Amino acid sequence: MRVLAAGSLKTVWPALMAHFPEPVDTRFGPAGLLREQIEAGEPCDLFASASEAHPQKLLAARQALAIMSFATNKLCITVRSDRLQAGDDWYQLLTRDSLRIATSTPAADPSGDYAQILFTRMGHVGEVVRKRAIPLVGGRDSAAIPAGRLAAEWIIHTDQADLFIGYASYRAALSQIAGLTVIDIPEAVNPVARYACAVITPEAGRLATFLRSEQAKAVLREAGFGCDF
Template identity: 50%
Template sequence: MSPLIVLAAGSLRPALTPLLARYRTVAGQQVTVEFGPAGLLSRRIEAGEHCDLFASANTGHPARLREKGLALEVRPFARNRLCLTVKRGPRTDGADWLALLSDPRLVIGTSTPGCDPSGDYAWQLFDTAGALLHTGAAPLKQRARPLVGGADTAPIPAGELAAGWIIRRGLADIFIGYAHYAPRLEQDPTLRVVVIPDCHNVFATYALALRSAPARALADFILSAPGQFFLRQAGFLSPCAPLS
């Protein structure tokens, strides 16, 4: 049996690493996986690179692959949301998410829109924040620095989380990223994770693009109770959970 090749959004590493290890045991199927920004992975598939399953941090990339005849099926399998991570200090301690984003003295870091869905979601959050602040999104987008997830951005060292690494290096004061990283980020006493209320947050739906018949069994496992257990353990939400 040939190994299944999986390309997956980098944010899925904490969930898919143990999930795929379990699948190898129960199914007797070897799986190789490569993690990276979903937008860049999708471009590689469109350019002709083979994979059996593509796990994206949005639904748009898998849907486009299917429209182009490059995917057999698209299945949503998880949800996520955003949070802010900030460097602790007099300007940030006690401030809520909107006050932090509106402070022009604070540098905002994001992932790269178009290359990484996390960056696209950050830009959507700017639209919401700009409306609440009555300033529009333009000032926020002009202050934002796409620091990771792009074709030419610096790679994050192994074992590091983008938000912590960027803030500790002084590249940004705030980083907008996925909320499932919050428990790990909160272990650093120099960092503060700031919740964005659900009513203003951006919810990300993750989707699978099945590109070969053998990938169906793996997709079924990801959507099964055992597979969803690993996703919940890593902080992801169910694909059918109500969005409050």
């Protein structure tokens, strides 16, 4: 079975597939770009996306048989620790003009789309933040993240930005890296990332059903994802 899956699933996917009884060949990438590849004819049995919008487009174009939600995520901020000031919270960090903000690439990578929603929810101040934010990963022409590195860690430690807005499922791993601090974003403004899979071939229905199972939910929760779909 051939799967195209969102890059944010890469760390949890082996643990999930360890409980699935069939061999699965998986390639990871930004969900928006993967969807375009499927539309262009890339062979695929199941597409696991970090946004419901991309599977829905395939379903509307009759390139998918069904779509199923299977996980949720949210955003957090990873900041270079020595840029923090006493009492800093998410809002102060994003609105401090001296800090360089990085995100994933909107349209190509859902993480970038969710960051745009965050800026909108911040109101007029968010429009200023939006203009300052630089999409550094997840785009067609973005530099590749080195193997074994997390986007936030790589961007900050190579001095491309002072903070990165990305998925909270990476929180535990990022919190263990020296020189980085992870800051939560309140639920009132934090968009919910809803993961969904597009069933492209009938055989993929078994994998889609597994991703919604209690066993899969336990693995996803352990990895920092939500299952309130």
